[in-house]
Amino acid sequence: MIVNQSDNFVIKAPAEFSFKENMRYIGRSPNECMFEIQDNKIIRLIPALDETLLVEISENSDGNLLIRFLEKTYPISKKVREEVQLYIRDWFDLDTDLKPFYEMAKNDLLLQKSIVEFYGLRNIGIPDLFEAIAWGILGQQINLTYAYTLKRRLVETFGSQVEWKGHQYWIFPEAKDIAELTVEDLAPLKMTVKKCEYLIGVAKLIAEGSLSKSLIMGTGDFKEAEKMLVNIRGIGPWTANYVLMRCLRFPNAFPIADVGLHNAIKHVTGAKEKPTKEEIMELAAPWKGWESYVTFYLWRHLY
CATH class of the missing domain: 1.10.340.30 (Hypothetical protein; domain 2)
Incomplete structure (x- = not known):
């Protein structure tokens, strides 16, 4: 849902969304070059059709995303404006319903702590x-x-x-x-x-x-x-x-050989050794259809 406010607009965020938690994730590297964070606001260039728009993304008092076009990069058409909205929705994965994920995870010994500590975190995407x-x-x-x-x-x-x-x-x-x-x-x-x-x-x-x-x-x-x-x-x-x-948002994508995933599981379980592939497959049995989100939440323990 998009709500117009003069030269700005608001994107309504789902209840299972935390701007603060997502900011923590995207601000994890001081060497990020695709956007800048200033005063709890994200500034980045967004390609939309044949235009490039400089936008500021912040949180309003209702917990929704406030989008402001900066300087002379106002969109020339409604379609371009809509493309910017779609890009931001995709970047923050706002259209995924996380309620079933949280229902599954609250009964999973490996994930219980993660969903409490990082509640509202989204699988921050790479749309291009x-x-x-x-x-x-x-x-x-x-x-x-x-x-x-x-x-x-x-x-x-x-x-x-x-x-x-x-x-x-x-x-x-x-x-x-x-x-x-x-x-x-x-x-x-x-x-x-x-x-x-x-x-x-x-x-x-x-x-x-x-x-x-x-x-x-x-x-x-x-x-x-x-x-x-x-x-x-x-x-x-x-x-x-x-x-x-x-990028493609397949919920069952699962980089099972990822070293970061192995280290995260080792960290959460307190094990002395990293898990084997067989052990991860056993842990993953209840995660079917949510492997990508499980991976993303476990990675979050490393930052």
């Missing part, structure tokens, strides 16, 4: 497919801190930006632009040759139209969607499930 896959590729086999550094280098070298009040706000590079590059063009970013090749390869698939969100969703089946992604060079099961979880 190329950005989601690129982030998955960048993060392969390195720590999160360095992954953020690589993302910043990529964005600030090949992305576009708007300056406002002395700050630069960036849009992630478009697939069509990365598709035209060579490995040598990406060399100054200091990532492996393989990652450079993977990024360019994925960018070319998206730019030529042979890979898109609609094509993946059109499979109508999680396993088929996973297979489509895994068949792409540079995308293994972890990256595929990460993208299916954060």
